[in-house]
Amino acid sequence: DSEVTFLIEGAVVKPIITMPTSATIRQLKKKIEEYTDIPISRQILSHDNTKLIDDFIINHYNFGPIPGIQLEVETDPNQMDVNITVTSPVFKVRLKVNQMESVMQLKQKIGDMWGIETKDITLWHLCRRMQDDHLLHMYYINEGSDVEFTRTGFP
Template sequence: MATVQFRITGGEVTPEITMPISATILDLKERIQLFTGIVMTRQTLRFNNQELTNDRTISHYGFGQFVTLVLDVKPLNDQFPKFYILAKYGNEQSKMIKVKETTLVGDLRSKIERQFGIPGRLISLYRLSHEMNDDFPLSAYYVCAGCEVEVVINTESR
């Protein structure tokens, strides 16, 4: 069975996913959903500025063995822009925190500082094993409703 390795770009996290060439683009989006938590209906995949169609197979596009695709995520509509995420600190504590996709990581750090009572300069935040940068919005790390952000406490200030 032939496979294609996809590198998915578009945010600060770059998933790498291997799929059989007989799979559909919808199957690939399902795998991306499992990895990032972003529902398939919010995903648009592009290759060389061409939108990929859900019902087409990977073999239809004639990709090589290694392909980089761009993932565009449709923003949440204005009616429901806020959602809860789980800020998890080891096995000891976790808190639900209300955010927007446009919330900056630095603002999330401030919320966590207030919730946990830990100085923000000691906090590092991770999503999908990637350290989050204060200057980026949460959407850059595929932060979505119900997802987890790992809180790591550093012994030395950042």
């Protein structure tokens, strides 16, 4: 059974996923869910402006080498406010955030809790350093997400 490696685009985090060509698009979505925690029901996948159908096998589509798959996440207005866990080497805390907040707004919440300047806070999610001007949803932050916190600039 041959395989195809996909670059999943659509946000700052761009997973690379390899699947057998005999797998279905739904199975690809399951792999994406395992990586991003985005439920299958909220994922819309497309390639070259064509929406991919869940029940079709990957081989149905004429993908080239390492095709870019566009992941669009359907928003759930009832789940814009989510609980996340922020962890560091010395603490772990649950915070409520809105997915439309910026990374800087999250850094400000953390800084206010512990008296740390935002310039000394670095946040990471899915092994990516989070940029201040990006919105949390661009990193697939959703209910139960874990964000890592590192502190710089202290004595």
